Amino acid sequence: MQERSSVAELANLLRRELNRYSPGEKLPSSRALVERFRVSPVTVSRALAALAAEGLVVTRPGAGAFRADRPRPRNRPGDTSWQEVALSAEPPGEAVPRSVDASGVLTTLAAPPPGVIELNGGYLHPTLQPxxxxxxxxxxxxxxxxxxxxxxxxxxxxxxxxxxxxxxxxxxxxxxxxxxxxxxxxxxxxxxxxxxxxxxxxxxxxxxxxxxxxxxxxxxxxxxxxxxxxxxxxxxxxxxxxxxxxxxxxxxxxxxxxxxxxxxxxxxxxxxxxxxxxxxxxxxxxxxxxxxxxxxxxxxxxxxxxxxxxxxxxxxxxxxxxxxxxxxxxxxxxxxxxxxxxxxxxxxxxxxxxxxxxxxxxxxxxGAPAWPRHLRTVATELRARRETLLTALRRELPAAAEVGHVPYGGYHLWLRLPDGTDEWGLAAAALRAGVAVAPGRPYFSAEPPAPHLRVGFASASGPAELEAGARRLRTAFPDLADG
CATH class of the missing domain: 3.40.640.10 (Type I PLP-dependent aspartate aminotransferase-like (Major domain))
Structure with missing residues (x-):
């Protein structure tokens, strides 16, 4: 399990258990929480920090964590509907709408849910990072x-x-x-x-x-x-x-x-x-x-x-x-x-x-000696991952494995889907099957000439995950498995 998932899960567990303690009562020590939940001290520290940010616990250096005397009052939800007018009303002569669609960016930045294979990311997997x-x-x-x-x-x-x-x-x-x-x-x-x-x-x-x-x-x-x-x-x-x-x-x-x-x-x-x-x-x-x-x-x-x-x-x-x-x-x-x-x-x-x-x-x-070694390692890994994913896609999804160009750099493949394919529906079905991919529509500033899918190979943990991702895509959209 990745660290970010462990922190969220431990915070949820501790949040549910807070009613066992009276206001001001001390929670178990960090060492006790490490042993009980079999997580790292860093995970415990970050989970407690998350609860402290919510006003549920108070941490005192050298003393430990305590249940807060009273929960932090929730802000009363206000009426922000006026902002829709203020942000959208365009004065005469304004040439470009002011709304911005950041969905294509958020797709590459958002962490996938636990258990989902990330084939839509824009960064190296932690095991490839120096x-x-x-x-x-x-x-x-x-x-x-x-x-x-x-x-x-x-x-x-x-x-x-x-x-x-x-x-x-x-x-x-x-x-x-x-x-x-x-x-x-x-x-x-x-x-x-x-x-x-x-x-x-x-x-x-x-x-x-x-x-x-x-x-x-x-x-x-x-x-x-x-x-x-x-x-x-x-x-x-x-x-x-x-x-x-x-x-x-x-x-x-x-x-x-x-x-x-x-x-x-x-x-x-x-x-x-x-x-x-x-x-x-x-x-x-x-x-x-x-x-x-x-x-x-x-x-x-x-x-x-x-x-x-x-x-x-x-x-x-x-x-x-x-x-x-x-x-x-x-x-x-x-x-x-x-x-x-x-x-x-x-x-x-x-x-x-x-x-x-x-x-x-x-x-x-x-300037460190590790830098050229890192570049060589990434070059070797990306080539191997590219070939693994390309082979797996051609095996599992022959009807969708039309790659316009097999790159010798970068971290993704660009798949031309059959005409009429619902790329958004495919991406949603893939996510339900446990693999995240990027539909092609956000990559076009005007009407796209054909449906596409961008599938990455740098954010997955390794070859096994890449092959599993291709199998999950086949499960999500079996029509593409017909050659």
Whole structure:
């Protein structure tokens, strides 16, 4: 059982037993609870903290936990119906609805219920995360002189230099002065959208595309305009048409292991994307989220678009989060010219700076001998998991195992479902069968051309869970088992 499930279960058990104790009476010691429920001391501490937050118990250092004298009164539910009008009423001339659908993002962030196999997650399973290396890095970072002081608003110089080398390659195409440290990739993406396009403006996006980017664009008051993509990346002939037809000045793309298709932008189209954007006087926001999630059998990776762009067309985004942990939210923005100044101003206003201990920990981590070993381990594991899941899906669901592109990086497969398939119904039935998958609809900013399913292989515990997940999908939707 995962730690988060154990904490919730123990808190529920203790909550039900509170009536055995009088107000102010001491509860059993933490050691007694550990022995009785066969959980760790950390689980006991977190469960008691949850009850204390509800006002049901009081913890006293050195004395233990006690039943609260009286339960904390519940807040009287008020009438919030007025907010529906205030949040939805659009003044004359407002071009974009203000409501934001975050369901596609929440799908990848929410922890699945106990017993459900997670094939819709966007992060590495804890067994793939460098937990020991991160803990050691955080401990060393906390002892650095000035680690708890105020950092430079642009980020620590050493960390900016490390990201510049990662983005610009050995030729040094990106300077440390071109880089801003951000609180992860999503924060960087939102900052870029705020900086580069005004409210109501169109922004070109790949179709299909990452739901978190679509939600961020709409939250910024922008209008996503889809540009179809295939196994070689965005269709550059249609990209040029979209710039002319929409008047957009921003194109957001994931050239490497695109989410959800897994496609890599071909060499011919890389040059064409930059040419088309330059002629349109537009920016290319390069979301390089998966470069460190390369698989063991991958050919040499192409450089970033930013490394081939001396003119400031590309605004580059990358992060350490995907290759480490959802909680290590340290990323980078790279840009040149006036755009960099605007990005800097917006980031300072939005968040001041990324906490210095987190930046120091990131520096310690990427400079440790464990870092290259971790990258090699993940590359090997992701390749093995990809093949395990692909084989299991082809065996269990031959009618749904049409994968448009088998990626050599990233953490998911993009399945083309038979025409007429109810992808939402399939996802709901799969959850009832004990496996979480992502329907394809949230990945399209307009009407999807066909039903799809995104199935991941990084958030499961290992090959056995991946094979079990495929079997549960067969149970949930037996029609897809007919080849």
């Amino acid at each position: 937990e020991r290396a991160m803990a050691a890095a955080l401990a060393r970072a906390g002892r650095r002189p000035g680690a708890w002081g105020r950092p430079p608003t642009d980020g620590l110089p050493e960390l900016r230099a490390w990201f510049a080398r990662e983005i610009g390659g050995p030729e040094g195409a990106v300077a440390a002065s071109d880089v801003l440290i951000t609180a992860g990739g999503q924060s960087a993406l939102t900052t870029a959208l705020h900086a580069l396009a005004g409210p109501g403006a169109p922004v070109l996006v790949e179709s299909p595309s990452y739901p978190g980017m679509l939600a961020a664009a709409r939250a910024c008051g922008l209008r996503p305009v889809p540009v179809p993509a295939d196994t070689d990346g965005v269709r550059t002939d249609l990209l040029a048409q979209a710039f002319r037809a929409s008047g957009a000045r921003v194109f957001v793309c994931q050239p490497l292991f695109q989410n959800p298709t897994g496609a890599v932008l071909s060499a011919e189209r890389r040059a064409e994307v930059l040419r088309v954007a330059r002629e349109a006087g537009a920016f290319v926001v390069e979301d390089d989220f998966a470069r460190r999630l390369v698989h063991e059998d991958a050919p040499p990776l192409p450089p970033t678009l930013a490394a081939d762009d001396p003119d400031g067309v590309v605004v580059h985004i990358c992060s350490l989060t995907k290759i480490t942990s959802a909680s290590l939210r340290v990323g980078a923005l790279a840009a040149r010219g006036t755009a960099l100044e605007r990005l800097r101003a917006i980031q300072v206003v939005d968040s001041f700076f990324v906490p210095r201990p987190l930046q120091e920990a990131a520096l310690e981590l990427v």
